[in-house]
Amino acid sequence: MNPGTTAAGVRSVARIAAREDGRGxxxxxxxxxxxxxxxxRTRGxxxxEARVLLVGAMGGPLG
Structure with missing residues (x-):
């Protein structure tokens, strides 16, 4: 990378909260x-059991 050039990037946030469901x-x-x-959300x-998959949902050219 040349001096003075900044790299482009993607920032992502994921939020997950887990709680007892009252049925074990x-x-x-x-x-x-x-x-x-x-x-x-997938079957455990x-x-x-609670199970979550984290999936990349964005595509495009790199660079």
Missing amino acids: GTALPVLEGEGSLALR AVPA
């Missing part, structure tokens, strides 16, 4: 992704 499991009341992140290995 976990609820995810807050599941938010901004920018290039998408959060997806057992019914009471």
